[in-house]
Amino acid sequence: MVQNSSEDQQGQKTVRDMKIGERGEICCLNDPEMALKLLEMGCIPGTEVKLNSKAPLGDPITIIVNDYTLSLRLDEAETILLKKR
Amino acid sequence: MAATIQAEAPEAKKAPVHQPVARIALIGNPNSGKTSLFNQLTGLNQKVGNFPGVTVDKKTGISQLTPGFKAQIIDLPGTYSLYPKSLDERIIIDLLYDPASKHYPDLVIVTADASNLKRNLLLFTQLADLNMPTVLALNMMDVAETEGVKIDVEALQRELGVPVIPMNARKGVGIAALKIVTSQQLASPGATFFQIPADLRPLVDQIKERFGLRNDYLALHYAHQYKSLRFLSEENKVWLDHLVEKEGFRSNAVQASETIARYARINELLLDVVRVEKVKEEEKFSNRLDQVLTHKVFGYLIFLALLFLVFQAVFAWASYPMDLIDQGIAAINTLIQENFSGPLINLLTEGVIAGLGGVLIFIPQIAILFAFIAILEETGYMARVTFMMDKIMRKFGLNGKSVVPLISGVACAVPAVMSARTIENWKDRMITIFVTPLMSCSARIPVYTVLIALVVPEVYYFGFLNLQGIVLMGLYLLGFVSAILSAMLLKVLLKARERSYFIMEFPVYKMPRWKNVGLTIIEKTKAFVLEAGKIIVAVSIILWVMASYGPGDSFERAEQRVQAEAQAKGYTQTQTENAVAAAQLESSYAGMFGRTIEPVIKPLGYDWKIGIALLTSFAAREVFVGTISTIYSIGEEENVTTIKDKLLAEKDADGNPFFTPARAFSLLIFYAFAMQCMSTLAVVRRETKSWTWPLAQLVYMSGLAYVAAFITFQLMK
Numbered sequence: 001m002v003q004n005s006s007e008d009q010q011g012q013k014t015v016r017d018m019k020i021g022e023r024g025e026i027c028c029l030n031d032p033e034m035a036l037k038l039l040e041m042g043c044i045p046g047t048e049v050k051l052n053s054k055a056p057l058g059d060p061i062t063i064i065v066n067d068y069t070l071s072l073r074l075d076e077a078e079t080i081l082l083k084k085r
Numbered sequence: 086m087a088a089t090i091q092a093e094a095p096e097a098k099k100a101p102v103h104q105p106v107a108r109i110a111l112i113g114n115p116n117s118g119k120t121s122l123f124n125q126l127t128g129l130n131q132k133v134g135n136f137p138g139v140t141v142d143k144k145t146g147i148s149q150l151t152p153g154f155k156a157q158i159i160d161l162p163g164t165y166s167l168y169p170k171s172l173d174e175r176i177i178i179d180l181l182y183d184p185a186s187k188h189y190p191d192l193v194i195v196t197a198d199a200s201n202l203k204r205n206l207l208l209f210t211q212l213a214d215l216n217m218p219t220v221l222a223l224n225m226m227d228v229a230e231t232e233g234v235k236i237d238v239e240a241l242q243r244e245l246g247v248p249v250i251p252m253n254a255r256k257g258v259g260i261a262a263l264k265i266v267t268s269q270q271l272a273s274p275g276a277t278f279f280q281i282p283a284d285l286r287p288l289v290d291q292i293k294e295r296f297g298l299r300n301d302y303l304a305l306h307y308a309h310q311y312k313s314l315r316f317l318s319e320e321n322k323v324w325l326d327h328l329v330e331k332e333g334f335r336s337n338a339v340q341a342s343e344t345i346a347r348y349a350r351i352n353e354l355l356l357d358v359v360r361v362e363k364v365k366e367e368e369k370f371s372n373r374l375d376q377v378l379t380h381k382v383f384g385y386l387i388f389l390a391l392l393f394l395v396f397q398a399v400f401a402w403a404s405y406p407m408d409l410i411d412q413g414i415a416a417i418n419t420l421i422q423e424n425f426s427g428p429l430i431n432l433l434t435e436g437v438i439a440g441l442g443g444v445l446i447f448i449p450q451i452a453i454l455f456a457f458i459a460i461l462e463e464t465g466y467m468a469r470v471t472f473m474m475d476k477i478m479r480k481f482g483l484n485g486k487s488v489v490p491l492i493s494g495v496a497c498a499v500p501a502v503m504s505a506r507t508i509e510n511w512k513d514r515m516i517t518i519f520v521t522p523l524m525s526c527s528a529r530i531p532v533y534t535v536l537i538a539l540v541v542p543e544v545y546y547f548g549f550l551n552l553q554g555i556v557l558m559g560l561y562l563l564g565f566v567s568a569i570l571s572a573m574l575l576k577v578l579l580k581a582r583e584r585s586y587f588i589m590e591f592p593v594y595k596m597p598r599w600k601n602v603g604l605t606i607i608e609k610t611k612a613f614v615l616e617a618g619k620i621i622v623a624v625s626i627i628l629w630v631m632a633s634y635g636p637g638d639s640f641e642r643a644e645q646r647v648q649a650e651a652q653a654k655g656y657t658q659t660q661t662e663n664a665v666a667a668a669q670l671e672s673s674y675a676g677m678f679g680r681t682i683e684p685v686i687k688p689l690g691y692d693w694k695i696g697i698a699l700l701t702s703f704a705a706r707e708v709f710v711g712t713i714s715t716i717y718s719i720g721e722e723e724n725v726t727t728i729k730d731k732l733l734a735e736k737d738a739d740g741n742p743f744f745t746p747a748r749a750f751s752l753l754i755f756y757a758f759a760m761q762c763m764s765t766l767a768v769v770r771r772e773t774k775s776w777t778w779p780l781a782q783l784v785y786m787s788g789l790a791y792v793a794a795f796i797t798f799q800l801m802k
Binding site: 060 | 337376381472584588589
C-alpha cells in the first residue's frame with residue numbers, strides 16, 4: 001500500500017505525468033510523510049483520480065478525487081503512483 | 086463491543102439536564118458549513134470563509150436548545166482529521182484529549198458536507214472511536230441534491246449508530262431538529278469504526294493503565310501525539326517516549342494504515358446509503374469559470390485588474406471618509422480648547438484625542454480593504470489566487486497563501502500579520518510575517534505625500550502620467566521588492582521544521598454572504614483599533630509629555646528668550662506664539678533626545694528636528710507630519726500655514742533651503758524601510774510567541790532603512 005520509493009517503481013506513471021482530463025487509478029503513495037496528508041484527503045489506493053486543471057505556470061494542479069476538487073503541487077502529485085492499465 | 090463501550094463512556098458524563106449549561110463542541114471539515122451552523126445555533130453570527138481554515142480563534146456562544154436547557158457551543162477550527170497539521174488544528178486535540186479538563190465537552194456535533202460525504206466521514210469515525218456522545222449534522226443537503234446525490238438518512242443513522250440530522254445551515258433548515266436531538270443525546274455511539282490492531286494492544290493497554298483512560302483510540306492518540314499535547318507533564322512525555330521506543334511504534338505507518346482502514350469501512354457502509362442519480366459528465370459551472378479566471382493570460386490580467394480596483398478603492402474612495410474623520414477630530418479638539426484650558430486639557434487634546442485620531446483615520450482604508458478580501462474569500466476566488474501565485478511565491482521562500490497577508494499589508498500590517506495564521510508551514514508563515522511590514526502601509530502615505538510634494542515637481546508626461554504619482558508608485562514597488570528579496574534571504578537562513586505542502590480542497594465558487602462580509606470588516610477593524618489603537622494612544626501620551634516638558638525651568642527660559650527676540654524683530658502675535666512653541670519643543674525632553682541622536686543621523690542628512698520626528702514616529706509613522714508641522718512653526722509670514730510652505734522656508738546654516746531633494750529622498754527611503762510601528766511589533770510578538778521575531782524585524786528593518794537612506798543621501802548630495 002504505502003511504500004517507500006524503490007527501483008522497481010522507476011518509470012511507473014504518476015499523477016504528475018497525467019494530461020488534463022485524463023483519468024487513472026491510484027496504485028500507491030511512495031512518500032510516507034506526504035502520504036498521511038494525501039490519505040486523509042481521500043487519495044486512497046484504488047480510488048479513481050482525474051487531472052482537472054493546471055495553474056497558469058503549470059504548478060500546482062487540481063485533481064478530482066472522490067467527487068471533489070483537490071489542489072496540490074507537482075512534487076506532491078509525483079508521490080501518487082498510478083496503476084498500470 | 087458496543088455494550089461494553091456504553092458502560093465505558095469517558096468519565097461517565099452526568100446527564101446535561103442536571104447541569105446548568107452543557108458544553109458542546111462543533112467540529113467538522115473546512116467548507117462543511119460549520120461556522121454557518123454555529124451562527125444559527127448561537128445567533129452570534131460570525132465569519133464563514135470559503136478559504137480552507139479561515140476560522141482561527143476559539144469561538145464560543147450560548148444556545149437555547151430547548152426551553153430550560155442551555156448549551157455553550159465551542160466552534161473549533163475546521164480540520165480533516167484528528168491528526169493536526171496546522172497551529173489552529175492543535176486546539177482541537179488539546180480540547181478533546183484531556184477528559185480531566187474543565188473545558189472537556191459533553192457532546193460533539195460533527196458537521197459533514199453531504200455532497201462530499203466520504204471524506205467528511207473520516208473525521209466523524211475518528212471522533213466516534215473516541216467514544217464521545219456525538220450527533221452528525223448532515224449539512225448542505227441542498228448542494229447534494231442538485232448534484233444528484235441521494236442519501237438514505239435512516240440507513241446512515243443505523244450504520245453510524247448516532248443521530249443524523251439532514252440540514253441546510255445556510256438557510257436554517259434542520260436547526261430545530263438538531264437542537265432537540267442534541268438536548269436528548271447523552272449516550273455514546275454504539276459503533277466502532279477502527280479496531281486497534283493486535284500488535285498495538287500492549288502499547289495501548291499500558292497507556293490506558295498509566296493515564297487511567299478507558300478508551301483505546303484515545304490511548305492510541307496519546308502515543309501518536311504526546312509531543313504536542315500541552316496538558317501532559319514532562320515526566321509523562323518522557324515515559325511515553327520510552328514506551329514508544331520500546332514497543333517500536335511507527336507513528337506514520339500506523340496512521341496511514343488507520344486512514345486506509347477507515348476509508349475502506351466508510352466505502353463499505355456508504356454502499357447502501359448513498360446513491361448518485363445523475364452522472365454529471367457536463368462540466369460544472371465552477372470548472373468553466375476557472376478556465377477563464379485561472380487562464381494563463383486572463384487569469385493574471387483579471388487578478389491585476391482586481392488589485393488595481395482594490396488600491397483605487399483604498400486610496401481614492403477612502404479619502405472622503407478619512408477627511409471627514411480628520412475634520413471631526415480637529416473640530417472636537419478646537420471645541421475643547423476653546424472652552425477649557427490647563428495642562429490636563431492639553432494632554433487630552435494634544436495627547437489622547439490626537440492619538441485616537443491617528444488610529445480612527447485609518448478605519449475607512451482597513452474596512453474597504455477587508456471588505457474586498459472577505460468577498461474574494463467568500464466567493465472562493467482567493468483560493469484561485471493562491472493557486473496561481475504559489476509557484477512564483479515559492480521561488481522566494483513564500484507560499485501561495487502569503488498573498489493575502491502581503492496584500493493586506495498595504496492597508497495595515499497589524500491585521501495582515503494576523504491573517505498569516507492560515508499558512509500551515511512554520512517556515513513559510515514566519516517568513517511571511519517577517520516581510521509583511523515592508524509592504525508600504527497606509528500610515529506611510531502622509532509622510533510620502535508631504536515629502537514628494539516638497540521636492541518632486543508636478544510634471545505630466547504624455548498628459549496623464551504625473552511625476553509625483555510615479556515616485557509614489559516607485560516607493561510602493563520598493564516596499565514590495567524589498568519584501569520579496571528579504572524573503573529570499575530568509576529562505577536561505579531559516580531551517581524548515583516540516584515540509585511545505587499545498588494539498589488543499591479547491592472550493593467551488595459561491596455567492597458571498599454579505600452578512601459574513603460585514604462581520605469580517607467589523608472583526609478586522611476591531612482588531613486594528615484594539616491592537617494598534619491602545620499602543621498608539623499610549624505612546625502618543627508619552628510623547629506628548631516628552632514634548633511638552635523639559636528639565637528644570639528650560640521652558641520658561643525659552644519663552645522669555647523668544648519673547649525678547651520677537652519684540653526686537655516686531656513679530657505679530659501668531660508669529661510669536663509659533664516661535665515660542667518651537668523654542669519650547671527644542672528645550673523639551675524630546676528636543677534633548679533629538680540633539681542626542683543628531684550625530685547618528687547626520688550622515689543621512691538629518692538634523693535634531695528630524696530626530697524628534699523620528700522619535701515620535703515610533704508610535705505610528707504618520708505622527709511625523711504633525712511633529713514636523715509643530716517643529717517648523719518658526720515665526721515666518723503669517724500666511725504661511727501649509728506644512729509644505731513651512732518646510733520650504735526652512736534654511737540650513739548657510740541660508741540655503743534645508744529640504745534638498747537629497748534630504749527628502751533620504752527621508753522617503755528611511756520611512757519606506759524603517760520598522761516604526763509599535764503595534765506591529767506587539768502583534769508579531771503575539772503571533773510568533775517570541776521576542777526574537779519582533780526584535781529581529783526591528784533591527785533588520787531599521788538597519789536596512791539606515792543604510793539605504795545613507796546611500797541615497799550621499800549619492801544625491
